[in-house]
Amino acid sequence: EAEVAQSPRYKITEKSQAVAFWCDPISGHATLYWYRQILGQGPELLVQFQDESVVDDSQLPKDRFSAERLKGVDSTLKIQPAELGDSAMYLCASSLRATGGKGYTFGSGTRLTVV
Amino acid sequence: GQQLNQSPQSMFIQEGEDVSMNCTSSSIFNTWLWYKQDPGEGPVLLIALYKAGELTSNGRLTAQFGITRKDSFLNISASIPSDVGIYFCAGQDPGNQFYFGTGTSLTVIP
Numbered sequence: 001e002a003e004v005a006q007s008p009r010y011k012i013t014e015k016s017q018a019v020a021f022w023c024d025p026i027s028g029h030a031t032l033y034w035y036r037q038i039l040g041q042g043p044e045l046l047v048q049f050q051d052e053s054v055v056d057d058s059q060l061p062k063d064r065f066s067a068e069r070l071k072g073v074d075s076t077l078k079i080q081p082a083e084l085g086d087s088a089m090y091l092c093a094s095s096l097r098a099t100g101g102k103g104y105t106f107g108s109g110t111r112l113t114v115v
Numbered sequence: 116g117q118q119l120n121q122s123p124q125s126m127f128i129q130e131g132e133d134v135s136m137n138c139t140s141s142s143i144f145n146t147w148l149w150y151k152q153d154p155g156e157g158p159v160l161l162i163a164l165y166k167a168g169e170l171t172s173n174g175r176l177t178a179q180f181g182i183t184r185k186d187s188f189l190n191i192s193a194s195i196p197s198d199v200g201i202y203f204c205a206g207q208d209p210g211n212q213f214y215f216g217t218g219t220s221l222t223v224i225p
Contacts, residue, residue, distance in 0.1 A: 004157075033213075042119075042203050042215030043158070056212070091157050104148065104213075106157035 002026040003097070004107035006092050018080035023112045024062045024095030030106075033069055034077050037109070043091055047058045049075060071106040121204055121216030128194055128211030135179050136219040137188040146207035147180050147187040151200045152218075158203055160188070194223050 005024040013019045025032050030051050037042035046065065048056040052072040060067065064083070069075040079086055083097045089111050121138045128134060135218035138147070146165055150158035162173050163186060171178055177190045187206070191198055204216040 006157075040218070042205075042217055043123075044215070045213065093157075104160065106150075106159070109155075109157045111155065 002103050002105075004092055004094050006090075006107035006110055008110055009108065010111045010113075012115060014086055015032050016081040018078065019082050019112065020076055020078045021090050021092075021112075023075045023077070023092030023094075023107060026105055027090070029094035029096055030072070031095045031097055032075050033093040033095075034075070035093065035106075037089040037091055039088070040066060046077070066088050079112075082112075084114050087112055087114045119204055119206055119214055120122070121219055122218070123219060125220040125222070127222045127224065130194060130196060132194055134191040134194055134198070134221060135188060136202060137186060138206070138216045139186045140172050140206055141185070142208060143184040144206035145184075145209055147178070148205040148213075149176075149189045149202070150201070150203045150205060152203060153200050161202075176216040193222075194221075196223050196225055199223050 004026055007022050032049040034046045036046050037043040046068045049069045052069050065079055067077045089109045091109045092107045093104055105106045119138050119140050128219040133151040148163050149161045151161055161176055162171050162178040164171055164178055167180055167184050168182050173222055175192045179188055181187055201218045201220050205213050205217050207213050
């Protein structure tokens with residue numbers, strides 16, 4: 001079964017350092033999402049891509065977070081500098097198109113701990 | 116961002132019992148999704164609902180899209196230990212934006 005690949009699975013970093021996460025969506029999925037999930041809460045959307053273009057980054061803290069999907073396939077989410085409050089699970093999801101639904105698949109996530 | 120109201124927040128049940136949880140929103144949605152998340156993993160889609168009033172089953176799971184388009188519920192019949200996890204609802208609004216519920220933590224006691 002096709003999967004959304006994410007790496008690393010776990011990341012520990014010191015505050016003020018830079019950190020990056022990588023996501024490879026299911027082949028052919030045009031829409032890619034980055035979510036942040038704080039322990040005990042549901043996922044919250046950070047950024048949505050349609051192919052290589054950002055279609056929604058209204059919840060992305062742009063002073064420290066950036067995301068790119070240069071060739072419209074895999075994507076990188078970066079935090080610089082990391083803060084203690086950034087500790088969370090970062091989830092990537094993809095779907096065939098923006099309407100999502102059945103094709104909306106999550107990766108296993110990257111668990112970030114900022115110390 | 117917006118989060119849906121999901122209840123109950125947690126449930127402790129005996130193996131074999133039925134489970135019911137629901138999700139409500141102040142705005143209408145075009146799609147309702149139900150996910151299960153195991154510790155340290157990403158959410159896995161259980162059921163997707165696309166029309167008001169739709170009732171869909173997936174094995175022992177049944178979910179319904181509320182008539183008002185502002186709510187949905189998930190039932191699990193004859194619970195088993197592997198049903199343990201956190202269940203999230205998600206709704207997609209007319210602008211194709213997804214919002215997630217706050218989660219229901221399910222514990223099944225053998």
